[in-house]
Amino acid sequence: MKKVIIALVTAIAVGCMAMVQPAKAGGVYDGVAPGSSILGVKLGLSHIVGANVTYDYALARVWKGTFTIGGRVGYMWRGNTDRYTYGGVTEKYSWSENFLDFQVRTTYRLNVVVPQWEVYAGVALGGGVDIASSTAKVSGEGSSSHAHGSGSRGYFSGAFILGTSYNFTDAIGANLEFDLGAWEQAWVNLGVNFKF
Numbered sequence: 197m198k199k200v201i202i203a204l205v206t207a208i209a210v211g212c213m214a215m216v217q218p219a220k221a222g223g224v225y226d227g228v229a230p231g232s233s234i235l236g237v238k239l240g241l242s243h244i245v246g247a248n249v250t251y252d253y254a255l256a257r258v259w260k261g262t263f264t265i266g267g268r269v270g271y272m273w274r275g276n277t278d279r280y281t282y283g284g285v286t287e288k289y290s291w292s293e294n295f296l297d298f299q300v301r302t303t304y305r306l307n308v309v310v311p312q313w314e315v316y317a318g319v320a321l322g323g324g325v326d327i328a329s330s331t332a333k334v335s336g337e338g339s340s341s342h343a344h345g346s347g348s349r350g351y352f353s354g355a356f357i358l359g360t361s362y363n364f365t366d367a368i369g370a371n372l373e374f375d376l377g378a379w380e381q382a383w384v385n386l387g388v389n390f391k392f
Contacts, residue, residue: 227307227314228254228262228391235390236371240382246272246295248385250373252303261306261316268320270297270381285336295380297324297353312364318357324380325350353378367391 228234236250248270255263275292299322307314329346359373369389375381 227257227260228252228264228305230254230256230262233392234264234266235392236373236387237390238371238373238385238387240270240272240385242383244272244274244295244380244382246270246382248272248297248381250301252301258304261304264303264305264318266301266303268297268299268301268322270299270324271295272297272381283336285334288333289331291328291330293326293328295324295326297378297381298322299353299355301357303357303359312369313360313362315360316357317359320353320355320357320375320378322354323350323352326380351380353380355381361389363389363391 232254234250234252234254236252238248238250240246240248248268250266250268252264252266255265257263272295273292275290277288277290279289280287299320301318301320303316303318305314305316325348327346327348330344332343334341355375355377357373357375359371361369361371363369367390369391371385371387371389373385373387375383375385
């Protein structure tokens with residue numbers, strides 16, 4: 197029975213691999229062709245939690261890489277709740293911030309490291325809105341008080357972009373991107389790229 201299960205699993209794996217088109221015949225990845233688009237969907241996984249969508253349009257090949265121009269829209273959240281008890285008095289404080297971020301970006305993508313693998317660097321400039329709220333509650337010794345505050349602000353944001361993609365096919369790849377320099381967005385982003 198074990199041999200039958202192993203044979204069945206092997207047959208399914210080989211069949212699935214046969215259905216996936218390789219990035220290029222012979223295992224060579226040529227990179228992003230001018231006129232192509234790259235749509236990225238990523239999760240932010242650093243000091244702030246969120247998700248973002250990127251779009252890059254390939255403008256022109258230069259040397260062994262491709263210049264792109266595009267944009268990024270991101271939603272990020274951070275917050276915390278603290279509770280303290282001392283002398284029969286309990287104090288609870290919570291706060292949260294929601295960021296909606298828009299950026300224009302450009303990257304240069306090199307295709308010389310490993311077949312199907314590219315690295316890229318670039319810059320992004322933009323801005324967004326930060327909606328913040330906080331709540332404080334003190335209770336104990338027969339009394340309680342409650343305070344709530346909220347506000348919003350606009351901000352300018354910019355980042356240096358460093359990233360890498362491993363392309364399983366011509367259309368789909370895994371993506372890791374570092375956006376360095378903007379506090380209002382995640383510095384580490386992990387997701388998927390779709391090329392078309």
